[in-house]
Amino acid sequence: MAAVYEVRETISGFLTGDALEQLAGFLANVHYADLAEALVAFDLDKQLTIFRIIDNAKAAQVLFELERDQIAPLLKGLGDQHLAQIFREMSTDDAADLIGDIPEDEQEHYLSLMSRSDAEDVQELLEYGEETAGGIMATEFVAINKEMTTEEAIEVLRRTARQAETVYYVYVVNDQEQLVGVISLRELITAPPGARIKDVMRTNVISVNLHTDQEEVARVVKKYDFLVIPVVDDDGVLLGIVTVDDVLDVIEEEATEDFLSLANVHREGQYLEMNDIQRAVLRLPWLIALLFGALLAGSVIQFFEGTLESVVALAFFLPVMAGGPGNVATQTLAVVVRGLATGEVTSQQALLVMLREMRVGLIVGVVCGSVLALIAFFWQGSSTLGVVVGLSLACSMILATALGSLLPLIINRIGVDPALASGPFITTLMDVTSMLIYFSVASVLLLNYLR
Amino acid sequence: MAAVYEVRETISGFLTGDALEQLAGFLANVHYADLAEALVAFDLDKQLTIFRIIDNAKAAQVLFELERDQIAPLLKGLGDQHLAQIFREMSTDDAADLIGDIPEDEQEHYLSLMSRSDAEDVQELLEYGEETAGGIMATEFVAINKEMTTEEAIEVLRRTARQAETVYYVYVVNDQEQLVGVISLRELITAPPGARIKDVMRTNVISVNLHTDQEEVARVVKKYDFLVIPVVDDDGVLLGIVTVDDVLDVIEEEATEDFLSLANVHREGQYLEMNDIQRAVLRLPWLIALLFGALLAGSVIQFFEGTLESVVALAFFLPVMAGGPGNVATQTLAVVVRGLATGEVTSQQALLVMLREMRVGLIVGVVCGSVLALIAFFWQGSSTLGVVVGLSLACSMILATALGSLLPLIINRIGVDPALASGPFITTLMDVTSMLIYFSVASVLLLNYLR
Numbered sequence: 001m002a003a004v005y006e007v008r009e010t011i012s013g014f015l016t017g018d019a020l021e022q023l024a025g026f027l028a029n030v031h032y033a034d035l036a037e038a039l040v041a042f043d044l045d046k047q048l049t050i051f052r053i054i055d056n057a058k059a060a061q062v063l064f065e066l067e068r069d070q071i072a073p074l075l076k077g078l079g080d081q082h083l084a085q086i087f088r089e090m091s092t093d094d095a096a097d098l099i100g101d102i103p104e105d106e107q108e109h110y111l112s113l114m115s116r117s118d119a120e121d122v123q124e125l126l127e128y129g130e131e132t133a134g135g136i137m138a139t140e141f142v143a144i145n146k147e148m149t150t151e152e153a154i155e156v157l158r159r160t161a162r163q164a165e166t167v168y169y170v171y172v173v174n175d176q177e178q179l180v181g182v183i184s185l186r187e188l189i190t191a192p193p194g195a196r197i198k199d200v201m202r203t204n205v206i207s208v209n210l211h212t213d214q215e216e217v218a219r220v221v222k223k224y225d226f227l228v229i230p231v232v233d234d235d236g237v238l239l240g241i242v243t244v245d246d247v248l249d250v251i252e253e254e255a256t257e258d259f260l261s262l263a264n265v266h267r268e269g270q271y272l273e274m275n276d277i278q279r280a281v282l283r284l285p286w287l288i289a290l291l292f293g294a295l296l297a298g299s300v301i302q303f304f305e306g307t308l309e310s311v312v313a314l315a316f317f318l319p320v321m322a323g324g325p326g327n328v329a330t331q332t333l334a335v336v337v338r339g340l341a342t343g344e345v346t347s348q349q350a351l352l353v354m355l356r357e358m359r360v361g362l363i364v365g366v367v368c369g370s371v372l373a374l375i376a377f378f379w380q381g382s383s384t385l386g387v388v389v390g391l392s393l394a395c396s397m398i399l400a401t402a403l404g405s406l407l408p409l410i411i412n413r414i415g416v417d418p419a420l421a422s423g424p425f426i427t428t429l430m431d432v433t434s435m436l437i438y439f440s441v442a443s444v445l446l447l448n449y450l451r
Numbered sequence: 452m453a454a455v456y457e458v459r460e461t462i463s464g465f466l467t468g469d470a471l472e473q474l475a476g477f478l479a480n481v482h483y484a485d486l487a488e489a490l491v492a493f494d495l496d497k498q499l500t501i502f503r504i505i506d507n508a509k510a511a512q513v514l515f516e517l518e519r520d521q522i523a524p525l526l527k528g529l530g531d532q533h534l535a536q537i538f539r540e541m542s543t544d545d546a547a548d549l550i551g552d553i554p555e556d557e558q559e560h561y562l563s564l565m566s567r568s569d570a571e572d573v574q575e576l577l578e579y580g581e582e583t584a585g586g587i588m589a590t591e592f593v594a595i596n597k598e599m600t601t602e603e604a605i606e607v608l609r610r611t612a613r614q615a616e617t618v619y620y621v622y623v624v625n626d627q628e629q630l631v632g633v634i635s636l637r638e639l640i641t642a643p644p645g646a647r648i649k650d651v652m653r654t655n656v657i658s659v660n661l662h663t664d665q666e667e668v669a670r671v672v673k674k675y676d677f678l679v680i681p682v683v684d685d686d687g688v689l690l691g692i693v694t695v696d697d698v699l700d701v702i703e704e705e706a707t708e709d710f711l712s713l714a715n716v717h718r719e720g721q722y723l724e725m726n727d728i729q730r731a732v733l734r735l736p737w738l739i740a741l742l743f744g745a746l747l748a749g750s751v752i753q754f755f756e757g758t759l760e761s762v763v764a765l766a767f768f769l770p771v772m773a774g775g776p777g778n779v780a781t782q783t784l785a786v787v788v789r790g791l792a793t794g795e796v797t798s799q800q801a802l803l804v805m806l807r808e809m810r811v812g813l814i815v816g817v818v819c820g821s822v823l824a825l826i827a828f829f830w831q832g833s834s835t836l837g838v839v840v841g842l843s844l845a846c847s848m849i850l851a852t853a854l855g856s857l858l859p860l861i862i863n864r865i866g867v868d869p870a871l872a873s874g875p876f877i878t879t880l881m882d883v884t885s886m887l888i889y890f891s892v893a894s895v896l897l898l899n900y901l902r
Contacts, residue, residue, distance in 0.1 A: 029655045033674045158641060168619050168636075168678075185619075185636060190609060204480045222703065223484045225696040227619075227678060244695050245676040251699065252673065255706035256789055262713050263785030264778060276807065280814035283782050287819055290778050295826065297770035309763055312756060316749040318769045319882050323745045323777075324738065327715060327878075331734050334714030338707055356727065363731035368738055375746065427778075431770050 008038040015046055024053045032058050036065035048077045060090040068101045075102075075110070084113040092118060093138035093246070096125035133217045134210040136250065137231045137240030143173045146180055146198040150191045157185070169228050171238055172201045179205055179230055179238040207232045210239065217242055218250045219343055258341055258419040262334060264290070286424050293428025297322065297435045304439035311446055313380050317389045317438075320372060325396035325434040328364060329426045332357050332404030337419050340412055350409040354402055361401030369394030384445060392441045396434040403429055459489040466497055475504045483509050487516035499528045511541040519552050526553075526561070535564040543569060544589035544697070547576035584668045585661040587701065588682045588691030594624045597631055597649040601642045608636070620679045622689055623652045630656055630681055630689040658683045661690065668693055669701045670794055709792055709870040713785060715741070737875050744879025748773065748886045755890035762897050764831050765890075768840045771823060776847035776885040779815060780877045783808050783855030788870050791863055801860040805853055812852030820845030835896055843892045847885040854880055 007030055014023035027035065027050070035054075039047055039062065051059050051074070063071065063086065075083065087095060087110075095114070099107050099122060107126075111119045121139045128134030142160050144153045153170065170188065172181035181201035183191075191200045207230040208217050221229050221244060231240045264286040274282070301308065301318075308314055336353060339345030345353055373390025377383055407426055408418035458481055465474035478486065478501070486505075490498055490513065502510050502525070514522065514537065526534065538546060538561075546565070550558050550573060558577075562570045572590045579585030593611050595604045604621065621639065623632035632652035634642075642651045658681040659668050672680050672695060682691045715737040725733070752759065752769075759765055787804060790796030796804055824841025828834055858877055859869035 031655070031657065031675055033676070154640075189605075202480075204482070206482065222696075222699045224482055225484070227695065244678065244699070245673075248673045248695070248699065248702065251702055251706070252793060255702070255710070256793065259706070259710050259713060259789050260785050262710060263781045265782045265785055276810045277814065279811045280818075283779075283811070283815055284818055287775065287778060287782075287815060288822060291771060291775055291819060291823060294770040294774045295768075295823075298767040301769070302764075302767045305763060308766055312760055313753075315759055315766050315769065316753045317746075318752070318766065319745040319748040319773050319886065320742055322770050322773050323878070323882065324742055326774075327738060327741050328734075330714045331716045331738075334711050334716055338710050342703060342707065359727045360730045360734070363727065364734055364738060367731075367735055368742055371739060372742060427774070431774065435770065 004034050004037045007034050008041050011038060011042070011050065015042075015049065020049075020053060023050075027054050027058075032061035033065055036062045039066070040070065044073050044077055047074060051078060052082070056085045057089040059086045060094070064090065064094045064098060071098065071101065080113055083110070087114045087118070091138045091140050092121040092125060093136060093240075096122045096135075100126055100130070128210060131214045132210065133208045133212040133214065133231045133242060134240070136214055136217070136246050137210075137242050139240045141171060141230070141238070141241045143171045143177075143238055144197060146172045146174055146196075146201065148197045150188055150195050150197065150200065151193065153183075153188060153197055157188075171205070171230050171241075172197055173238055177238060178236040179207055179232050181205060182230075205230065207238075208242070209234070214250045215254050215341075218247045218254070221247045222251070254341070258337065261419045262330075262337070262423060264423045289424045290427055293424070293431055294322075296428065297431035300432060300435040300439065304443060307439055307443045307447060311385070311442070313382075313385060314388075314439075314442055314446075316380075317372075317376065320389070321392060321396070321434050321438045322431060324368060324393055325400040326427055326430045328361065328397045329400035329404035329430045332361070332401045333408055333422055333426055336405050336408045337422060340408065340418055347409055347413045350406070350413070353409065354405045357401040357405040358398060361398040364401075365394035365397035368397060388442050388445050389438075391445075392434070392438040395441075396430070396437050399433060399437070400430055403433075455485050455488045458485050459492050462489060462493070462501065466493075466500065471500075471504060474501075478505050478509075483512035484516055487513045490517070491521065495524050495528055498525060502529060503533070507536045508540040510537045511545070515541065515545045515549060522549065522552070531564055534561070538565045538569070542589045542591050543572040543576060544587060544691075547573045547586075551577055551581070579661060582665045583661065584659045584663040584665065584682045584693060585691070587665055587668070587697050588661075588693050589697075590691045592622060592681070592689070592692045594622045594628075594689055595648060597623045597625055597647075597652065599648045601639055601646050601648065601651065602644065604634075604639060604648055608639075622656070622681050622692075623648055624689055628689060629687040630658055630683050632656060633681075656681065658689075659693070660685070665701045666705050666792075669698045669705070672698045673702070705792070709788065712870045713781075713788070713874060715874045740875045741878055744875070744882055745773075747879065748882035751883060751886040751890065755894060758890055758894045758898060762836070762893070764833075764836060765839075765893055765897075767831075768823075768827065768889075771840070772843060772847070772885050772889045773882060775819060775823075775844055776851040777878055777881045779812065779848045780851035780855035780881045783812070783852045784859055784873055784877055787856050787859045788873060791859065791869055798860055798864045801857070801864070804860065805856045808852040808856040809849060812849040815852075816845035816848035819848060839893050839896050840889075842896075843885070843889040846892075847881070847888050850884060850888070851881055854884075 010026055011023065014020070014026065030038075035050075035058070039050065042050070051062075054062070063074065066074070078086070090098070095118070099110055102110065111122060114122065125135065125137070125139070142157060144156055148156070157170065168185050170183050170185065171179055172183060174180050181198070181203050182205045183197065183201045187200065206220065206224060206226075208220060210231055210233050217229065220226070221242070227244045228241050230238055231242060232238055265283055336345060336357070339353075340347075369390040372393050373386040376389045377386035380386075404426055407429075408422045411418045411422055461477055462474065465471070465477065486501075486509070490501065493501070502513075505513070514525065517525070529537070541549070546569070550561055553561065562573060565573065576586065576588070576590070593608060595607055599607070608621065619636050621634050621636065622630055623634065625631050632649070632654050633656045634648065634652045638651065657671065657675060657677075659671060661682055661684050668680065671677070672693070678695045679692050681689055682693060683689055716734055787796060787808070791798075820841040823844050824837040827840045828837035831837075855877055858880075859873045862869045862873055
């Protein structure tokens with residue numbers, strides 16, 4: 001934080017003094033992530049001045065870090081010639097992300113500024129699903145033929161290192177461009193001189209398919225502690241690589257999505273960049289759905305109007321009865337949804353997970369029910385009322401653990417992301433069932449024993 | 452998944468046939484993460500047989516991947532001599548994690564199996580806070596003196612590569628062991644021969660302090676797309692490195708913690724490894740707290756008992772009134788808490804964020820309030836009741852956005868993790884205030900105009 005502030009102040013000072021040469025010297029030592037953060041404070045003219053000073057490789061990185069609405073004016077302002085130079089320094093996955101955010105009718109123009117092979121690569125990347133391995137992979141990688149010697153391989157690396165996204169792993173292909181092995185730079189350097197690649201490479205390469213979901217890619221990279229993972233097509237032909245920095249973004253993106261979904265905020269794109277009306281529109285559908293759910297619970301109360309009129313004290317416990325089981329259901333749901341997301345829980349274990357959750361529900365329900373029964377007895381001076389609220393709460397809570405675990409498992413099995421779909425369902429389901437349980441128990445026990 | 456299943460079946464086949472030599476050949480090509488997953492299916496004797504076959508480096512990695520309760524019997528079964536060899540292959544951060552999980556009175560014994568310098572390093576790591584840079588760093592890194600030539604540096608790497616956690620970045624220190632620069636392996640290889648390190652290294656090294664929180668470490672690594680980050684003490688002396696695979700674990704760990712906290716499940720350690728009673732104990736405090744909160748809301752209803760008796764229909768809308776504003780508050784809370792976690796929102800913007808959320812609340816409240824007013828009018832045939840429920844819901848929802856954004860910002864400013872502390876507070880706060888608003892509005896409007 002402090003660093004960015006200093007960067008901004010220093011740039012501002014040099015710009016005011018028109019000391020562009022000193023500014024260039026200073027900017028050469030600023031990390032692109034800091035520069036991108038500092039840049040936001042300046043107007044377009046000053047931003048363009050800065051872009052003209054820094055080298056093209058850094059310009060490419062800074063451009064990629066910026067938010068969508070800042071990029072459009074910059075692209076126009078930089079001019080085609082300068083932009084063509086910047087694009088040359090940009091990796092194809094970054095370029096595809098950038099171009100993908102631009103309105104379709106302008107994309108062609110920017111593609112025309114790239115080299116023909118880059119433009120073809122970017123166009124291909126744009127065609128893969130945005131959340132698949134193909135959509136997040138880079139096409140800059142070093143592949144060597146399995147027949148080379150280690151010296152020849154090191155020579156290839158020395159020549160191509162600057163273009164490649166990463167050279168820490170070198171992939172080995174056969175004459176059909178199929179992935180057959182991998183060797184780390186570390187292994188290459190420490191290999192006996194004169195050895196052939198095919199004799200020192202590792203042959204058990206773990207790769208992902210073009211169409212693998214990005215969440216699954218992240219899971220594989222995390223499990224195997226990879227820095228890079230190769231992406232192949234259905235024939236095993238090596239097409240690209242996904243690097244761990246992209247995986248970090250995927251994991252955070254997916255975590256944000258799951259987190260907000262649990263609170264019934266379903267976002268697309270950058271929530272924090274939206275205006276008030278967009279935000280409201282995003283939240284309203286779920287609130288309205290929940291509103292109707294709660295009204296359904298209200299109509300259950302209306303159905304039992306007679307019971308309520310006889311014992312108005314029942315109303316004092318409505319907040320507990322409406323909230324308690326809902327909270328238990330959300331707890332259970334969260335544990336199961338997160339377990340599914342991290343791979344600790346699988347759909348195959350549905351029955352096991354549900355039984356485990358119901359055992360927890362039994363303990364939690366009996367404890368909370370007993371506490372509530374005691375409070376009700378001392379507060380309202382009626383042991384029957386105590387039994388009614390305690391029993392109802394316990395039953396509802398046990399049911400809540402069953403539904404809270406089953407629902408996401410079922411949703412997951414039919415192939416929908418349980419984090420996105422479970423929230424409003426479970427709240428409404430618990431609202432209605434706990435009202436039903438509460439007033440049924442009350443009608444039977446109170447009306448028969450109290451009067 | 453399929454891979455692990457195959458690994459397990461193949462191991463099982465070789466073990467049954469007592470074909471240990473073939474098994475050894477097979478296991479040499481299995482990734483440690485897969486082997487660790489497959490291992491769980493076997494009993495201790497078979498696990499020990501497998502450990503005796505694989506090489507010590509892989510044994511160290513497999514051991515580290517296993518869950519806490521599986522490790523203890525293995526450590527005892529492997530025997531001190533074999534264990535000493537395995538520890539030699541284990542990085543100090545992994546060893547510290549492993550030893551940290553063992554009861555304190557047994558730690559000394561396992562430390563005595565390590566080399567003296569390793570044991571000292573591990574002991575030191577154990578003393579740093581578990582969730583700080585010092586607690587997650589490894590002490591295996593390659594540092595070279597700034598006066599060396601690039602050839603000398605490459606020679607050092609060639610000698611030490613096997614011991615170091617990573618050699619993709621080489622840190623440069625002065626004679627006082629202070630971090631003064633960095634050079635990537637890529638830059639080292641492509642540097643002009645004969646150059647001195649101090650002339651080709653980058654001097655603007657970003658590092659973290661020993662005591663920096665692991666969440667902040669993850670944020671820095673993610674922001675700068677690092678694979679490794681150096682850890683220094685207060686004097687700038689290089690003490691260790693944190694690698695990106697550890698950062699992946701931190702990000703997932705923190706995301707899980709935040710996600711479960713939003714549902715009021717506050718976990719320590721591995722929730723999914725707990726037994727039923729431990730799970731229940733973890734969930735109960737929050738459920739009981741929420742229960743008392745809801746009872747407080749119930750006592751508000753009791754206070755307005757007269758109003759409720761005059762118009763029983765008010766009870767039909769209790770689920771909406773109790774749930775709606777709570778849902779809005781949770782949405783707001785989630786957006787702000789996640790924003791704080793990813794660094795998109797800062798405490799300094801408190802007033803700005805609150806005003807923005809309240810504008811969204813105004814739209815959401817007016818829409819939901821109008822919908823509810825219309826439904827109430829057609830359902831209960833009373834326009835006054837419609838106005839009461841609509842107005843109450845709208846006011847409560849706007850208040851919900853104010854409280855839902857302010858609460859986490861205040862909690863964050865006093866230095867507590869808002870994800871952990873905000874949930875139950877906000878629910879109770881909204882339960883009570885929305886009941887107050889509902890029955891106050893009802894008392895004023897219904898009692899004055901209806902009769």
